[in-house]
Amino acid sequence: QVQLVQSGAEVKNPGSSVKVSCKASGDTFRTSAINWVRQAPGQGLEWMGGIIPSFGPAKYAQKFQGRVTIIADGSTGTADMELISVRSDDTAVYYCATNTLSSSLRHGFDIWGQGTLVTVSS
Amino acid sequence: QSVLTQPPSASGTPGQRVTISCSGGNSNIGNNYVYWYQQFAGAAPKLLISTNDQRPSGVPDRFSGSKSGTSASLAITGLRSEDEADYYCAAWDDSLNGWVFGGGTKVTVL
Numbered sequence: 001q002v003q004l005v006q007s008g009a010e011v012k013n014p015g016s017s018v019k020v021s022c023k024a025s026g027d028t029f030r031t032s033a034i035n036w037v038r039q040a041p042g043q044g045l046e047w048m049g050g051i052i053p054s055f056g057p058a059k060y061a062q063k064f065q066g067r068v069t070i071i072a073d074g075s076t077g078t079a080d081m082e083l084i085s086v087r088s089d090d091t092a093v094y095y096c097a098t099n100t101l102s103s104s105l106r107h108g109f110d111i112w113g114q115g116t117l118v119t120v121s122s
Numbered sequence: 123q124s125v126l127t128q129p130p131s132a133s134g135t136p137g138q139r140v141t142i143s144c145s146g147g148n149s150n151i152g153n154n155y156v157y158w159y160q161q162f163a164g165a166a167p168k169l170l171i172s173t174n175d176q177r178p179s180g181v182p183d184r185f186s187g188s189k190s191g192t193s194a195s196l197a198i199t200g201l202r203s204e205d206e207a208d209y210y211c212a213a214w215d216d217s218l219n220g221w222v223f224g225g226g227t228k229v230t231v232l
Contacts, residue, residue, distance in 0.1 A: 037167075045210055047223065060220075062220075095166055097167075105214075106155075108172055109157075109159075109167075110172070
C-alpha cells in the first residue's frame with residue numbers, strides 16, 4: 001500500500017518562497033499522477049497542479065501559473081512543490097495526492113499525504 | 123466562489139438518510155467522473171466515492187454516489203455519529219484543464 005509522507009511545517013516571510021516535499025513509501029509513483037491541493041484555514045480544497053513523473057511537464061491551475069513549480073522523480077518516488085512570492089493568503093495546509101491505479105491527471109486521488117502547514121507571516 | 127456548488131451544511135438524526143448535492147456544468151460534471159471526499163477535522167481528505175458511484179475498498183455501503191447530467195449527489199443512509207465530517211465533491215474540468223472542487227458540506231448528526 002502506497003503512503004505519501006510530506007515534509008514538515010514551514011513558517012515563511014512574505015515575498016519568500018517555500019518548498020514542500022512528498023515521498024512515496026511502499027512503492028514508487030513512477031507512472032502515477034501526483035497532484036498538489038491546498039486548504040486555507042476554515043476553507044475548502046483547491047487544486048494547484050499535477051504531474052505524471054514519466055510523462056513530462058506539470059500542469060498548473062491558472063491561478064498559480066508563474067508562481068508554482070511542481071517536479072517529480074518517479075525513480076525515487078519523490079515530488080516537490082515550490083511556491084514563490086508567498087503572501088499571507090498562501091497560509092494553508094498543502095497536500096500531495098495520487099491515484100495509484102491510474103497514470104492520468106483526470107482521475108481522482110485515492111492516496112493523500114498527511115499535509116504540510118505553511119504559515120506566511122512577518 | 124467554487125466552480126462546483128454544494129450546500130454548506132446538512133444534518134440528520136442517527137439512522138436517517140442524508141443527501142448532499144453537487145451542481146456543476148458541461149465542462150466538469152457533465153463530461154467527467156465525479157469523486158467524493160470525506161474529511162474529518164484536522165485530517166487529510168479520504169476518497170469516499172470514485173468514478174461517480176464506486177466505493178473504494180473499506181468504505182461502508184451506507185455511502186452511495188450518483189450522477190445525472192451536470193449534477194451529482196452523495197447519500198448517507200443509516201446516519202451514524204462517526205459520519206460527522208466535511209464532504210467535498212470534485213471533477214476534472216475540461217475548460218479549466220484542471221480539478222475543481224465543491225465548497226464542501228459539513229454534516230452534523232443531531
